[in-house]
Amino acid sequence: MMPKITISTPKEAAMGLTGSWRTFRPVVNREACNRCGICAMYCPDAVIDQDTMEIDLVYCKGCGICSNECPKKCIEMVREEH
Ligand code: SF4
Numbered sequence: 001m002m003p004k005i006t007i008s009t010p011k012e013a014a015m016g017l018t019g020s021w022r023t024f025r026p027v028v029n030r031e032a033c034n035r036c037g038i039c040a041m042y043c044p045d046a047v048i049d050q051d052t053m054e055i056d057l058v059y060c061k062g063c064g065i066c067s068n069e070c071p072k073k074c075i076e077m078v079r080e081e082h
């Protein structure tokens with residue numbers, strides 16, 4: 001099996017924080033998810049835990065790549081309510 005590596009890692013400084021500008025947030029349908037880890041592998045901010053599939057919304061930018069790449073289509077992008 002291919003190792004699950006991420007393209008980048010989130011920055012530790014405040015500049016890595018997302019703040020309140022995100023328009024959509026990813027929500028995982030846990031009943032449909034088979035924990036294949038593809039979403040975590042593609043997330044450019046490396047904010048999806050590869051074991052639990054928990055998404056760290058402090059760093060998530062809402063780009064939707066995880067939702068687009070999920071083969072089971074079980075990540076829905078939901079509009080943020082500000
Ligand atoms: S890509 Fe989809 S099915 Fe695979 S771990 Fe992520 S949410 Fe689950």
Ligand code: SF4
Pocket residue numbers: 026042043044045046047048055059060061062063064065066067
């Ligand atoms: S929306 Fe983008 S930044 Fe957020 S978890 Fe998905 S791929 Fe990562």
